[in-house]
Amino acid sequence: MKHLPKHLRPRWRYLAVAIEAWPDADLDRRSFQRSLWFAAQNLLGDAGSADADLTVLQFDFGDGTGAAIVRARHGHADEARAALACVDAIEGDPVGVRVSGISGTVRACEEKYLRRGGQFSAERKVVFGDAQRSAVVRGKRLDVRADGAFAGATELDFE
Known part of the structure; x- marks a missing residue:
C-alpha cells in the first residue's frame, strides 16, 4: 500500500x-x-x-x-x-x-x-584561522562562526 x-x-x-x-x-x-x-x-x-x-x-x-x-x-x-x-x-x-x-x-x-537529547552549550572566543572568532561549545566539539557560517572543530584543533 x-x-x-x-x-x-x-x-x-x-x-x-x-x-x-x-x-x-x-x-x-x-x-x-x-x-x-x-x-x-x-x-x-x-x-x-x-x-x-x-x-x-x-x-x-x-x-x-x-x-x-x-x-x-x-x-x-x-x-x-x-x-x-x-x-x-x-x-x-x-x-x-x-x-x-x-x-x-x-x-x-x-x-x-x-531536556532530552539536547546538549549543554556555551559560547566562548577562540582563535581560528588566525583571527579571534566566537564559537559554540558542546562537550568536546566546537562550532566556530566563520564568514557567516559554522565550521566544526574539536579542542585538539586549537592546541
Whole structure:
C-alpha cells in the first residue's frame, strides 16, 4: 500500500507533560494512557475524544516524578491540554499533571521541554584561522562562526 502524499497526511502536535505523584506511586504508560482517554471521553465526548486522537508516545516515571509526550491532532491542542488537566489520579494514585510545552515534532519537544537529547552549550572566543572568532561549545566539539557560517572543530584543533 502506498503512503499518502504529504499534503494529505494528518498533522500532529506533541505535548510535553510533567507528572508528579507520591514517591511510592507505580505508574506506567498503559495506565496513564487509559486515564487520559477516560478524561478526554468524559470532557469532550466520544466524537470529540476520537477527533483529538490523544496518544501517549513516550512515558518515563520514577521516584514520584516523570514526563510524557502526548500526541494530538493539529488544531486540537487546547482540547488535549484540557483533557490532561482533568487527569487527577492514575490507578488510585493521586497525580499532578502539567503541560510544559507544545511542539510540532517529537525531537523538538524532547529537546526544548524535556531536556532530552539536547546538549549543554556555551559560547566562548577562540582563535581560528588566525583571527579571534566566537564559537559554540558542546562537550568536546566546537562550532566556530566563520564568514557567516559554522565550521566544526574539536579542542585538539586549537592546541
